Amino acid sequence: MAVIISPREEDKPNIDLGNHQTPLIFNPSLLNLQPNIPIQFIWPDEQKPSIDVPELDVPLIDLRNFLSDTDSTLEATRLISKACSKHGFFLVVNHGVREELISDAHDYMGRFFDLPFPEKQRVQRKPDESCGYASSFTSRFSTKLPWKETFSFPFSNNKNRSKTVQDYFCDALGHGFEPFGKVYQKYCEAMSSLSLMIMELLGLSLGVSRDYFREFFEENDSIMRLNYYPPCQKPDLTLGTGPHCDPTSLTILHQDHVNGLQVFVENQWQSIRPNPKAFVVNIGDTFMALSNNRYKSCLHRAVVNRESERKSLAFFLCPKKDRVVKPPGELLDRITPRKYPDFTWSVFLEFTQKHYRADMNTLQAFSEWLTTNPSKT
Numbered sequence: 001m002a003v004i005i006s007p008r009e010e011d012k013p014n015i016d017l018g019n020h021q022t023p024l025i026f027n028p029s030l031l032n033l034q035p036n037i038p039i040q041f042i043w044p045d046e047q048k049p050s051i052d053v054p055e056l057d058v059p060l061i062d063l064r065n066f067l068s069d070t071d072s073t074l075e076a077t078r079l080i081s082k083a084c085s086k087h088g089f090f091l092v093v094n095h096g097v098r099e100e101l102i103s104d105a106h107d108y109m110g111r112f113f114d115l116p117f118p119e120k121q122r123v124q125r126k127p128d129e130s131c132g133y134a135s136s137f138t139s140r141f142s143t144k145l146p147w148k149e150t151f152s153f154p155f156s157n158n159k160n161r162s163k164t165v166q167d168y169f170c171d172a173l174g175h176g177f178e179p180f181g182k183v184y185q186k187y188c189e190a191m192s193s194l195s196l197m198i199m200e201l202l203g204l205s206l207g208v209s210r211d212y213f214r215e216f217f218e219e220n221d222s223i224m225r226l227n228y229y230p231p232c233q234k235p236d237l238t239l240g241t242g243p244h245c246d247p248t249s250l251t252i253l254h255q256d257h258v259n260g261l262q263v264f265v266e267n268q269w270q271s272i273r274p275n276p277k278a279f280v281v282n283i284g285d286t287f288m289a290l291s292n293n294r295y296k297s298c299l300h301r302a303v304v305n306r307e308s309e310r311k312s313l314a315f316f317l318c319p320k321k322d323r324v325v326k327p328p329g330e331l332l333d334r335i336t337p338r339k340y341p342d343f344t345w346s347v348f349l350e351f352t353q354k355h356y357r358a359d360m361n362t363l364q365a366f367s368e369w370l371t372t373n374p375s376k377t
């Protein structure tokens, strides 16, 4: 009988606070004036950030001649195979995304988070929905709150070429936000194209056809997330984003110039230094399942600091919601049985939004949850 997964109470998302609880409002400019931070933001000793961590040696993959030159393609597949079998993180440069588009995306992110709090609350994330504005997740979790504000919105890459991001901004915030919508529409389209190029690389490196994963993600229902980490007076007591593996398929992250991303590799936290010309790419749980565990979705977190705010752009590539996630035949053989059951991203996403706070065991917990909820398979 499978153990029924019920995360620790404090980790269980509060779907309904009812009217007996009003969530603490995370207003960093006010919170940071107080000598101490609210207890909900203080993490357990074993999870508090360590001050000095070593730098992770992350492979840098040059996409300039990828697919046009055999040697470059071989080198890229070798590097990606080594990194993804170990920790799932690598950098890509000469990626073809215009510097101006990246700087516009950072610029508009700053403008959004500088808006007055009531303005941001107009797009407040609704309970058990994955998109919208969230400040510190006070309405979702009762302890171990992250020191951050986020704004997430959907991107769909589909045949009718709809402008889902631009429409989201105009519908949710009004036509005055059309410039925001246009920039993030272009940015997400560039992220989707880059993701598909990386999917070709991943396919080649896993020994399946170059087009297999590209076709799988050609149409995608992805999530764009803007992360804003205010300065914190007690950076050694809290975390900007807690330790987790991304439940999604592939994450393409652009950090601003402030250090903060850390990955847990060889039993220690190691930082990935910001490089404005590079995107940080990591394998998520869903791609780990697609690769039948050959490539690893790795534990990572974000730390904060006393002096400066930090921002990051995270594009989460996700398959079409109801596409069945199962590894290709080439990755299955008699000595390598299936590691995870078939599932759809829509059910996995629902699991992370309604039942389980994503951490380092999300995919395992989800697999076990499916056995006790057969209607979800």
Ligand SMILES: C=C1C[C@]23C[C@H]1CC[C@H]2[C@]1(C)CCC[C@@](C)(C(=O)O)[C@H]1[C@@H]3C(=O)O
Pocket (backbone or CB within 6 Å): 130, 146, 223, 225, 241, 242, 243, 244, 245, 246, 247, 248, 316, 349, 352, 353, 357, 358, 359
């Ligand atoms: C599908 C998702 C859930 C989260 C956003 C995307 C991919 C990463 C997930 C998350 C960042 C992992 C850490 C916990 C979390 C609650 C957070 O800190 O934001 C997660 C996101 C979420 O559930 O909103």
Ligand SMILES: O=C(O)CCC(=O)C(=O)O
Pocket (backbone or CB within 6 Å): 225, 227, 241, 246, 253, 255, 260, 261, 300, 301, 302, 311, 312, 314
């Ligand atoms: O902000 C960062 O550097 C990492 C954020 C992250 O891991 C996430 O949003 O999933």
Ligand SMILES: [Fe+2]
Pocket (backbone or CB within 6 Å): 244, 245, 246, 251, 300
């Ligand atoms: Fe992450």
